[in-house]
Amino acid sequence: MTIELDKAADRPEAVQTPPPSKTSRKTTHNTTRKAPGKLAGWLGALPLLVFLSVFLIAPIATNIFTSFRVDGQFSLEPMAKLFEPQYRDAFIQTINLSLLTAAVGGVLGFILAWALATGTKPAWLRNLVLSFSAVASQMGGVALAFAFIATxxxxxxxxxxxxxxxxxxxxxxxxxxxxxxxxxxxxxFQVPLMAILMLPAFGSLKKQWPEAAYSLGASRFRYLADVALPIMWPPIVGALLLLFANSFSAYATAYALAGGRVNLVPILIGFFISGDVMADESFAAALVTGMIVIVVAAMGLRTLLERRTNKWLR
Known part of the structure; x- marks a missing residue:
């Protein structure tokens, strides 16, 4: 009798498989639901991807391709021409102008953002400055140049x-x-842009942090040096890099005000694209490629700093 029971236990059909648990059924159900969700997400992002491809990626690729071609042939001449003194000076002038406006605009914009973040009264003045900053940060071009000339x-x-x-x-x-x-x-436009960029960073500083620091005996300077500054410096530097790129790529305002009296890269690009005498599409593309390299480097560094900030604020 015992031997028969043991043999029955050894047979595969005698082994009973436990029913699947609720957790496994839920996991399988979620997995089957994720696939349509991902597909719907990609379909939702498709218009943006098409827009970026047509109006950003394709023009950049075409410009880089053009900067290495002269009369239909591959050539390094346009890129090598960038290192000639007058064009190297144009990059230096543009970088200096961008650094100056980013530094001064960053300091003034930081002070403005601090006043907006900490001051609550009068509410109408705060709302007015916020509204003006949002508009002025996006203002530029011929309209801004005419406003300053008229003033x-x-x-x-x-x-x-x-x-x-x-x-x-x-x-x-x-x-x-x-x-x-x-x-x-x-x-x-640099000062209000800095203020708009820094307001979220000021909002990320929790009220409990200074209270906890003061309760442990820290002074205000100690709190700013050991707590606030390590958290705030990545968004500060990131905002300054964005101000640098914003100034570096400005064209219409500089062209309307200075024309050819200031040796700037954006103005040179306009001359080589639309000029009757200086027209040189390949070299204009080379100038644009040089600007792209500098702006991409600045924005790449800003992205790394944003990741560091997000780690602090998790």
């Missing part, structure tokens, strides 16, 4: 009023068609 130009409104009241000709000291004149105009 601070040779016959500008502010220039004429100050001249009639004090006898001081403001246009002799502030020349808009110069390096520092352009820097002054660029600050109009």
């Amino acid at each position: 601070l130009g040779v016959q500008g409104l502010a220039t004429r009023i100050i001249l009639s009241l004090t006898g001081w000709n403001l246009s002799e000291n502030i020349q808009l068609a110069s390096f520092f004149g352009l820097a002054l105009v660029y600050l109009y």
